Amino acid sequence: MKLILALLLLSLPAVSDAAIPLKATPDKGAVTFLAVGRPSMLKIHGKATGAEGKFTAEASQLKGSAEFEIAKLDTGINLRNEHMKDKYLLVKEHPKAKLTLTDAPLDATFATTLSNAGEKPFKGKLELKGKEQEVDGTFTAKDGLVKANFEIKLTKFGIELPSYLGITVAENVAVAVELPLQKE
Amino acid sequence: MVFLLAFLFSAPAHAFPEMVRHHYVNCNSCHASPNGGGLLTEYGRGMASEVLSTWNYENESLFLHGAIKPEKIPKAVNVGGDIRVLQVHREDRSVREGRFILMQSQVEAGVTVGPVMAVAAFGKPNRENQIEPEFTRFYLLANATETLQFRAGRILPPFGLNVAQHTVPTRQALGFGYDSERNTLEAHWNGEEWHGAFSASQSRLQSRIGENERAASFQLERFFNDSHRVGLSTWSGESDRQKRWLGSLHGIFGFTKHLYLLSEVVLQSKKMKTPRAEREEGIYHFGRFGYEITKGVHLLALEEFSKSNLKATKTQFVSFGAGALWYPRPHFELELTLNQRKNLQTSREFEDYAYLTLHYYL
16 A cells, blocks of 8 residues: 555656646737836836747746737827837837747646746746847746736847937836736 | 906916826926926927827927928927917806906027026016016026936926916915916926925015015925826925915826826915914815816816815815816817806805816917
């Protein structure tokens, strides 16, 4: 009997290490950013519906990537949207941004709860305007809803600092991604 | 006389603090003045088309509707100006009267040299609706850093909410209404989450204030969620006639892109020197709800209250109203409000008022 129990216990890590396929659909979740216009500290909030992605939870890591259609972003002012998409992000040539996770630790219980305890750091690669750069930030996961926050430097992606009628956008832009993950 | 007092002292400044609902947390995105109002920045003119107005064509919001090509105006020069007129109608059981008032008629220009900008506004309507050749305000503004500004000149010091409706109790009744610009030295700190301002000022006997008040003010505002702005202000002033202290709590709340509230409550504690009298405490309040039903068209709900002496019921003033505000095209602003007002100093009954304001800026 003891031998059977021992064998069962030994087999548990193998079960939890099994890859769990997860998906995120664009109709749920959200991608938002906050940029600051200087010198008057004007806040520019951009928002859009979510990203589409495929992930796996395996070996205590969340792996995979999500893609996002930049044309969906809305800053609340039409002219500003036009400038952002056509002049600075060149959406026609580079319609999507892609975030690939390289290090996103998961709790051992994630496989059953789709939740992590507290906030954890993550690392990834972001492809934007045809350039890929490493990014790092923090993320939380609760009941399958993953919320990630990170900051990007516009010039690192070859994006000229947007400027309009005396207001210039600061180089660092805060990005927040909400991905509701579902088991496939 | 009350009728005249109520409206002659109404007037200028066209600050739009409700723009905070579009995340414009500091006034100097759109105005040269860190307090808001007056000369528009290039960006402010752009937003008049993009955010404020129902219709527009390309470059319409520029000076003189773009009739002068921007490249023909030196980059360092900024020119503007305002014409604002008011038609008031008042009615109660015994009186029915109307009055046309030229509230504002001025040209304003600014010249920037390095980090310093010099601004002056010229032209002042008198009680006969004629324009007197007089400077209404002028100042030197120095940008010490991206966030720190100093200003010196004849201006309204920072205190409470600088709204265009100068007849509200928190402005006019406390000496911040029409023609109350003072000789002022002020400092502003415009941060991402905070705005702070300090001023030292002296009013002029020749102004509508009619006394020489030396005052210091301090203001601190915090931005929440980039759509709400809540602030505290204090004012300590002394003239030959009286000594007073003011404390203000104000808020600008952008609940959604369409729904907003401007509100302020001020407490005043004053002691007359001549003739000597007991200390008086008073309260002053205004609230203005707005809902933008379609771009440039706003429905308004207004309320005002004041009691200049909390111990004397007859010093109470109450006003309720509703109205509409329309920015049809850049340069134009129309506002119609219907109000019921009761001033216990003059009557125990409500009186009906209608105000139609037309504002055109160059």
